[in-house]
Amino acid sequence: PIKWFAVPQLFRYERQQKGRLREHFQFNADIFGEGDVAADAELIALLIDTLRSFGLTADDFVIRLSSRNAWQDYFSARCHDSSKANAFFQIVDKLEREEPAKSDEKLRALGFSLEELKRFIETGEPTPELKVILENLAARGLGDFVRVDYHVIRGLAYYTGPVFEAFDRKGEFRAIAGGGRYNNLVKLISGGKVDLPALGFGMGDVVLFELLKA
Numbered sequence: 001p002i003k004w005f006a007v008p009q010l011f012r013y014e015r016q017q018k019g020r021l022r023e024h025f026q027f028n029a030d031i032f033g034e035g036d037v038a039a040d041a042e043l044i045a046l047l048i049d050t051l052r053s054f055g056l057t058a059d060d061f062v063i064r065l066s067s068r069n070a071w072q073d074y075f076s077a078r079c080h081d082s083s084k085a086n087a088f089f090q091i092v093d094k095l096e097r098e099e100p101a102k103s104d105e106k107l108r109a110l111g112f113s114l115e116e117l118k119r120f121i122e123t124g125e126p127t128p129e130l131k132v133i134l135e136n137l138a139a140r141g142l143g144d145f146v147r148v149d150y151h152v153i154r155g156l157a158y159y160t161g162p163v164f165e166a167f168d169r170k171g172e173f174r175a176i177a178g179g180g181r182y183n184n185l186v187k188l189i190s191g192g193k194v195d196l197p198a199l200g201f202g203m204g205d206v207v208l209f210e211l212l213k214a
Helices: 038-052 068-078 082-093 101-110 114-123 130-140 183-190 205-213
Strands: 002-006 008-012 024-030 061-067 147-150 163-169 177-181 198-204
Touching: 024 038, 024 205, 038 061, 038 163, 038 177, 038 198, 061 068, 061 130, 068 082, 068 163, 082 101, 101 114, 130 147, 130 163, 147 177, 163 198, 198 205
Parallel strands: 061 147
Antiparallel strands: 002 024, 008 024, 024 198, 061 163, 163 177, 177 198
């Protein structure tokens, strides 16, 4: 597989807020050409070890692991209109940042309810692919750094499998890093000429700096 990383200077066109500036540097790491979930575990291990290299421990941060497949199955079992899927995923992605009443209103417009979503999140068992990732990380001695949390879905439409975000344990800041598997993106961007499974994550310097200061 192809493995690469980059640390570009990036810019975003939106209002500044704590942990989210218009200009930042970002550490990106990606693996192309490997479909096995061992690659997902390897990438998460890289993220954990990168944060550990700053002196952070399992008491300081946690990787919240989820599955786009689990959410897709949940959606498909309750709604047969695939055109609504992206809107549904966007609502789930904002659940922790938006007023519950507003989320419930949006969900009901799509035929869901906030109450049933919360039940799924609270009782959500790890899928077979997530179990393999958890076992792999435990074998590396990194089990204390990761937990399954279906609140995480990642808003971008191109994710196709396991997804994850790193957060401080106290919950004081935005996500430190985030990523997941995007098996269809290379094929989409290449116009069908190249079909490679892929996965990656990005970690900006802004939230990391705030956490290190704290």
